[in-house]
Amino acid sequence: MKSTRRWTMAAIALATGAGFAGEPLAQTKIDFFFPVPVEGKLAREMTRLVRVYNDSQKEVEVTAVYTGGYDDTKLKAQAAAKAGKPPAVVLMSANFNVDLKLSGDIMSLEPFLKAGGATREKFLGDFWPALHANATVDGELYGVPFHNSTPLLYYNVDHFKQAGLDPARPPQTWAELADAAKKLTKRDGDKIERYGFQMPGGYDYLGWLMSALSMSNGGRYFNQDFGGEVYYDSPSMLGAVRFVDDLIHKHKVMPPGVVEAGGVSTAFFAGNASMVLLSTGSLSFIRENMKAPYNVGFVPRNVRNAVPIGGASLVMFKGQSEASQQAGWKFITWLSSTETLGGWSRFTGYFAPRRSSYDTAEMKEFIARNPDAKVALDQLPFAQPWFSTYQTVAVRKALEDEVQAVMNGKKKPDAAVKDAQKKADELLRPFNDQTSLKLP
């Protein structure tokens, strides 16, 4: 079977080769850097996808390079570019684009759109509107969304029943969330046997969840149109930090201290936490590992329903040959096709960035079988862009350090947001000096 196919391919190659008067087909080799969120299974799936692509055509040969976590990937790609070996295509955390454009590392994808006769509006038209802001920088396309997520409330159905709550109706507002968490928390004197609510407090995750909470509190978290401003010292953020502080220290329904995402999902599986805030990117992982029945709901609101997106986009690095650029774009086009994105979404639990992926028969059947994926999808119309500024990581940590101090009981929310703002403003000053504060 396989050898017949190879013979047919050889025959076709010979025929086309003859057509070009014996001119050999030049194959362009490119590197594709990808991080693996979640776990090792995804690395294997990605390697498989790239093999499928390499077998499907003869012009481009892609080497799939696993590059650690999101931050490792950024570090490696930037170091390689500085050393004169820029990778052709990188799957990069979707909120690094502003930063990477400002540092001059990634290239605008507009020329490829133009060459293909498409406009940006037409190209982005099929992608969910919430993703457009993170795909573009200063009005130009820099990244093609590949897999995306939003935070989601996961809850244990058995615990809801025990506590007299309706498992079909998850808490919609912060008031309902606090109320449910109080009922779900199990106490034995001073000892707490089960917490009603828990959320990850590690770097990256915490910043993302705090932006979810401040956005559901009416805030914007950062200036979506300009990379020099964040809104940490604002009523919407102050309210969000106070809410977290209250859940831990006043209501005592959430464990104090900083727990990483891995610990939170384990606590949920083990029945030690009844409700958790985690990414939709964890859907497959939780579906496979949760023994007790669970359900999912929107992130509760105080003022409005709003969540930030997360995930990763495909970007291209500057400094490559023309041939390698063309090969890179060809690969991106294949990797971001309706079918590939749909298949990856079903495998991982991330939502597919293209709306057309959800019109395919496989996806319709998948959603019918997994109603939790439907809830994640229904929350999408409320999605907002992901935090992205000059020096994204450092500016994000400015807030995370302060909120972690609050979670550890070492600081009060009012002082925390003020200090976070001060630190962020200092980090952003060089950029503002060059832009908003540079006057004629």
Place this chain on the structure above:
Amino acid sequence: MWRDRGLAPMLLATLVAAVAFVWAAPFVWTVVAAFRPDGAGSVGMASLVPDLNPTLSNFRNALDSGSFGLYYFNTALVVSGVLAVQCVTISLAGYAFARLTFPGRDVLFYAFLLQLMLVPPALIVPNLRTIVDLGLYDSLAGAMAPYFASAFGTFLMRQTFLAIPRDFEEAASMDGAPWWAIVWYVLLPMARPGLVAFAIVSVTAHWNEFLWPLMVINDPSNHTLTIGLAAFTRGAEGGKEWGVLAAGTLLVVAPLALAFVAFQRRFVDSFVFSGIKG
């Protein structure tokens, strides 16, 4: 009977046992978790008590996630290659700093030691540039090259040579031995414990190294163990499969752990000799 020996030794033994337990707990947990079913989390996930139905599925999953045979081979190659070159460079440099007199020797030696203060991530880009210029990008040689010289090793060998009385060399040189013969036949055999101590430090450091191999290597066939392990430890969103993680960690540390058990006596002797105590 215990009355004769008094309470103090008993207390001491209890204390030592308690400290040993605290040190061993993470390792014990890793072993227990690697064989526990439901690797993603269950009520007993944090427990040190082994599960009654041990499973090998975690190891199967870990082994499936990469070509571990290749990773072992690559890592062994990197570690032994680095060590072989280092032994030559640090012995010669150590000898020069210990025995030769030349202008600026001490200044040079302290400048050499200053290297130890640099944090490795600061050197990633300059080192990578050099590696690209040398044509070693994306090769195992590139993963080894920056470590061919070692400030710590040079320091250790200098101290080791200084501790050896000069009489031996003088006797040899009176018999007409050139300097290289003195180093090879007289000094190195006496400095062996120093070299062994350094080898342990070097092998452990490069076996566990993650960042630099990740930076310099692209081709999956050149990946080392730590990069293979990162495939299941560096999750961003979502959860951790503790069981697979523990199994993968055991696979990575196993060769070093076994080597330590086999040569424990010699290791301890070397550290005692060289004055490096853990």
